Amino acid sequence: MTTLTGTPLAPLLARLFKEADAATSPAIARYSREERTRLIHSKTEYRQFYGSLKDLWLAVSPETGTLLYMLARSSGARIIVEFGTSFGISTLYLAAALRDNGGGRLITTEFEPSKVVRAKSNLTEGGLIDLVEIREGDALETLSKDLPDRIDLLLLDGAKALYPEILSLVESRLRPGALVIADNADFSPEYLERVRAPAGGYMSTPFGDDVELSMRLN
Numbered sequence: 001m002t003t004l005t006g007t008p009l010a011p012l013l014a015r016l017f018k019e020a021d022a023a024t025s026p027a028i029a030r031y032s033r034e035e036r037t038r039l040i041h042s043k044t045e046y047r048q049f050y051g052s053l054k055d056l057w058l059a060v061s062p063e064t065g066t067l068l069y070m071l072a073r074s075s076g077a078r079i080i081v082e083f084g085t086s087f088g089i090s091t092l093y094l095a096a097a098l099r100d101n102g103g104g105r106l107i108t109t110e111f112e113p114s115k116v117v118r119a120k121s122n123l124t125e126g127g128l129i130d131l132v133e134i135r136e137g138d139a140l141e142t143l144s145k146d147l148p149d150r151i152d153l154l155l156l157d158g159a160k161a162l163y164p165e166i167l168s169l170v171e172s173r174l175r176p177g178a179l180v181i182a183d184n185a186d187f188s189p190e191y192l193e194r195v196r197a198p199a200g201g202y203m204s205t206p207f208g209d210d211v212e213l214s215m216r217l218n
């Protein structure tokens with residue numbers, strides 16, 4: 001039995017995914033497809049965009065969650081940074097891996113105060129809050145200071161257009177062999193170009209439908 005497959009986490013995740021599926025937001029209908037695409041690619045209007053969608057969970061899929069757990073377990077991760085907490089679903093998977101690795105620290109960040117409250121409550125219910133520090137605010141600010149010297153795994157799942165900037169904030173702390181998992185990275189061509197560049201310092205490959213999986217080389 002693992003933390004992920006045991007109680008309370010497995011039934012909690014099953015319930016949270018149901019709640020996530022049922023969540024709606026009147027704001028989403030206000031955006032045309034073109035406007036949504038424009039906002040997803042914007043480096044300046046992300047706050048307004050995600051703020052208008054604050055009732056939506058926008059969570060990783062259960063498959064991606066399981067992948068996160070497996071990658072964190074198999075790499076023996078002890079120090080994890082996450083960009084984009086939302087209601088804490090991906091955080092639960094990663095914190096479960098930390099618990100099963102013998103403990104560690106997960107720094108995650110979210111600018112929507114109501115989401116931070118819900119994420120804290122979900123992590124408490126999952127018995128994992130002791131491993132997690134939620135930094136409330138814009139990741140460009142919250143991840144610009146007080147990071148651990150050595151980071152084993154980075155999950156990018158906030159505003160897609162900021163993936164290159166967030167990587168730059170964390171990059172010098174990534175240990176050789178550290179994993180960087182970027183969800184829906186197709187929305188950030190600039191990020192993909194950077195991690196796939198032959199001399200960019202990463203080995204990188206698309207994985208499944210949604211994920212770009214990269215490994216820091218040195």
Ligand SMILES: C[S@@+](CC[C@H](N)C(=O)[O-])C[C@H]1O[C@@H](n2cnc3c(N)ncnc32)[C@H](O)[C@@H]1O
Nearest residue numbers: 058059060084086089090110111138139158159
């Ligand atoms: C795709 S959702 C994250 C889903 C979460 N990882 C999960 O699997 O449950 C993206 C979240 O990032 C937050 N976000 C976007 N840009 C941000 C930023 N610059 N700083 C902090 N949070 C941000 C949004 O409010 C949203 O809740």
